[in-house]
Amino acid sequence: MPARWRRRALIVLIAGLASVGIDAATAAETPVARGSYLVNTILACGNCHSPRDNAGAAIADRAFSGGLTISTPAFTATAPNITQDRDTGIGDWTDAEIKRALLEGTRPDHGELAGAPLAAAMPTGFYKALLPADLDAIVAYLRTVKPIKNRVPPPIYTAPVRRQPYPEAEAGFANADFTNPVRRGAYLVTIGHCMECHSTWSAGRSDFVNGLGHGGRPFGPTLVHGLGADWHGVVAPNITGASAAGLGTWSDAEIDNAIRHGIARDGHRLLQPMAFVFYAGLRDGDVADIIAYLRTLR
Ligand code: HEC
Ligand code: HEC
Structure with a gap:
């Protein structure tokens, strides 16, 4: 991890430790700090939107300036520049336009691709669950991302956008849910779109009903990083x-080690796309809630 990010992760971590309890931490946080925490940990926007070098490592000082190219039978799209640059980023988008892109997957009615829906690679169906205060915080933080000029290649669409609804996001969350650790965990797992990768996969679709968390989605030659490295299949x-087929026999510490440090129980270092580099900054309480929720899944 580049020094700048490590420093940021450290600051976030210290900010988290300084306050006692999760509620105290969030209550004391400014929207920009909350947005930074979400974007750079559980949401891992940079996992797609930040460029990497040939070894797959993030490039210091280029964060959010455009990243991964995703190719499926329906589209080839590069995660665009979401810095505040007005020409090549989202500097001239209004707050409402950014929120609409996140919640509905629609672009603003201006610019080169005016009104075109975003490819399903952008995890809009999950972000639909974002609580209004968190959405405000994300936008507030994105406004602080320094402008970088970088135009990504335009998307190519070969089929209409087909976005899969995610049941927990459709049902929605409310602040009142968050006295319950399992519900808080469900919220974090939803906005972190963990299950987009970790559910049963067939014919280009996830089974979020009968295969929630059952695994099976391959990441290989269809996904190409901007500068070459792939996700090794x-x-x-x-x-x-x-369930014993999943993490049922793992201890909480072992699950935590996979999520925050990228090391599986058998000791192997997890490959991308598992976003542990970002999850490393998650607060203890948030990881505990994620694990509490995963423990409810059979
Ligand atoms: C799994 C990869 C992935 C993740 C994670 C992701 N995005 Fe995206 N995003 C994309 C792709 C790919 C596109 C472009 C889709 C297209 O061109 O049709 C996109 C488009 C966008 C756009 C529209 C930009 C434009 O110029 O059209 C915005 C804004 C955006 N993402 C913000 C975010 C934010 C904020 C996050 C984190 C909360 C995030 N994205 C997480 C892949 C991702
Ligand atoms: C973009 C896809 C993707 C997302 C999003 C994702 N993961 Fe993963 N995850 C993977 C892949 C792929 C692996 C296996 C990597 C390897 O073995 O090298 C993995 C491995 C893991 C493991 C280790 C399990 C084992 O048996 O080795 C855990 C635990 C895990 N992920 C939890 C999560 C949680 C919790 C989230 C959300 C906060 C999440 N993942 C988000 C793709 C993803």
């Missing part, structure tokens, strides 16, 4: 926490 494993 790795398959997302079963992460149901109440």
Whole structure:
């Protein structure tokens, strides 16, 4: 991880430790700090939107300036520049336009691709669950991202956008849910779109009903990083926490070690796209809630 990011992760971590309890931490946080925490940990926007070098490592000082190219039978799209640059980023988008892109997957009615829906690679169906205060915080933080000029190649669409609804996001969350650790965990797992990768996959679709968390989605030659490195054909494993086929026999510390440090129980270092580089900054309480939720999945 570049020094700048490590420093940022450290600051976020210290900010988290300084306050006692999760509620105290969020109550004391400014919207920009909350947005930075979300974007740079659980949401891992940079996992797609930041460029990497040939070894797959993030490039210091180029964060959010455009990244991964994703190719499927329906589209080839590069995660665009989401810095505040007015020509090549989202500097001239209004707050409402940014929120619409996140929640509905629609572009503004101006610019080169005016009104065109975003390819399903952008995890809009999950972001639909974002609580209004978190959405405000994300936008507030994105406004602080320094402008970088970089135009990504335009998307190519070969089929209409087909976005899969995610049941937990459709049902929605409310602040009142968050006295319950399992519900807080469900919220984090939803906005972190963990299950987009970790659910049963067939014919280009996830099964979020009968295969939630069962694993099986392959990441290989269809996904290409901006500068070459690929995801080595790795398959997302079963992460149901109440079944032996998944994480049922793992201790909480072992699950935490995979999520925050990228090390599986058998000791192997997890490959991308598992976003542990970002999850490393998650607060203890948030990881505990994520694990509590995973433990409810059979
Ligand atoms: C799994 C990869 C992925 C993740 C994670 C992701 N995005 Fe995206 N995003 C994309 C892709 C790919 C596109 C472009 C789709 C297209 O061109 O049709 C996109 C488009 C966008 C756009 C529209 C930009 C434009 O110029 O049209 C915005 C804004 C955006 N993403 C913000 C975010 C934010 C903020 C996050 C984190 C909360 C995020 N994205 C997480 C892949 C991702
Ligand atoms: C973009 C896809 C993707 C997302 C999003 C994702 N993961 Fe993963 N995850 C993977 C892949 C692929 C692996 C396997 C990597 C390897 O073995 O090299 C993995 C591995 C894991 C493991 C280790 C399990 C084992 O049996 O080795 C755990 C635990 C895990 N992920 C939990 C999560 C959680 C919790 C989230 C959300 C906060 C999440 N993942 C988000 C793709 C993803």
